[in-house]
Amino acid sequence: MKVILSGGGTGGHIYPALTIADQIKKLCPDADISFVGTRQGLEKDIIPRYGYPLQFIEVAGFKRSLSFDTLRSVGKLFTGLCDAYKIIKEQRPDLVIGTGGYVCGPIVLLAALHNIPCCIQEQNAMPGVTNKILARYVRKVFLGYKEAGKYFHGKAELVYTGNPIRSEILEHTRQEAVKKLGLDPEKKTILVSGGSRGARSINQAMLEAELALSGRLEVQVLHATGDVNYEQYMEAVRKRGGVAANIIIKPYLHNMPMALAAADLAVFRAGAIGLAELTAKGVPAVLVPYPYATANHQEFNARAVEARGAAQVILDKELTGERILEAIEHLLLHEKDLEKMQAAAKALGQPQAAETIAKQALALAKK
Incomplete structure (x- = not known):
């Protein structure tokens, strides 16, 4: 053959x-x-x-x-x-x-x-x-x-x-991933990634959101800024007084399958394979489609996932720290809504x- x-x-x-x-x-x-x-x-x-x-x-x-x-x-x-x-x-x-x-x-x-x-x-x-x-x-x-x-x-x-x-996406349990990554199993984990190179607009919005979530007892953030954005992002964090230990900022996540296993909610772009990995793990998301994707295909992807109840879409041009914090806090405060989104994501996964x-x-x- x-x-x-x-x-x-x-x-x-x-x-x-x-x-x-x-x-x-x-x-x-x-x-x-x-x-x-x-x-x-x-x-x-x-x-x-x-x-x-x-x-x-x-x-x-x-x-x-x-x-x-x-x-x-x-x-x-x-x-x-x-x-x-x-x-x-x-x-x-x-x-x-x-x-x-x-x-x-x-x-x-x-x-x-x-x-x-x-x-x-x-x-x-x-x-x-x-x-x-x-x-x-x-x-x-x-x-x-x-x-x-x-x-x-x-x-x-x-x-x-x-x-x-990839088959390795399915290999890890949340319990295993949280332990390996040094996270608190009692806290909701928010995974933030703009792709392998990061996304400046997501980073800018998450700066405000992470400052507000810093020190909160019920949540932890695992944020990959992208290598090219990391130093600038950390400098901006330092200028604003820094963040508590529940906000974990990395230039790059070398073990994304482990991070996905630990996540209760994601803030992501809307690339097709990233979304397939999220839904395979049953992870709901706040999606910010890349606005310059060919034929705007990322927004079409994001809207398809949103229509099935597994995501909320915020367009890049509408993205602010206040807007993304509002979306995150709503899901943290309304456990039933988060559970519905998780179930919808799992049902959508293939x-x-x-x-x-x-x-x-x-x-x-x-x-």
Whole structure:
């Protein structure tokens, strides 16, 4: 069984592909799995660390306005199609899976046109352009959000699976995590993260909220500011008189699975995989969508989770310390509301998404 996976540019496309690849390997240990990416995307650094071979094609994304860059992208698209054709001819895969990003366009399209079983996985509630095009040629589209289904047209079967998450997300209990992280098991834990690099607007708002929550007996905050923001944030805290021991501020959380296990409430951006991890653990959230995400897809993600009662959305332009403190304090004071959100998050979670995708994709190849 030869399987090619492709998805790149950002971690949001790469990590789902890796998670699916790992599940395929579990289900089919003899599978020959390889990846296709570009030399410009993060995949060139990430994929090799996981032990999978990576081949490169030359392709670039299209600007949303007509320019010289658009013409150059057209030229690279033809180069990418030629590169993809060579890979398909050499490897003769039994299955090709795309997880988004322009890099997967040529390889999935050409494989589909050669009648090789193909499928794609869409992480967001608002699909990307590449996946919307590929949906007309592939056999299955695996949806991270049901809401995305209305944007796909063509003969492909749409299957709602949720988004694939790392298996280690599910490994820890709250009791274990609180002990490992040195937290108080009697206090509600609020986990704050703006992503691996942090989010300046969330940090600014949380500064006011953490000063107000400092010293409170019923709550503790675990806040990852992002490496680039940490010194500036700590200087701002010092200027305001500092915070008590219940406010824990780190530049980066190296063990996010443990932090998620300890969390009773999160303050997060609305990236698809982060939300999948939160809901798999049943963690409700105050979500602040990144306002510059392509096609505003983070707000679509956040609204989908909010509609099911598992989150409250505050837009970045409306975010203030007062607003976020009000949301946090309401949930601390109204235990029943927090419990309802936790139950809604747990109901929304799809912890077996990667296994479901891998099984159904392999079934296509065996037909």
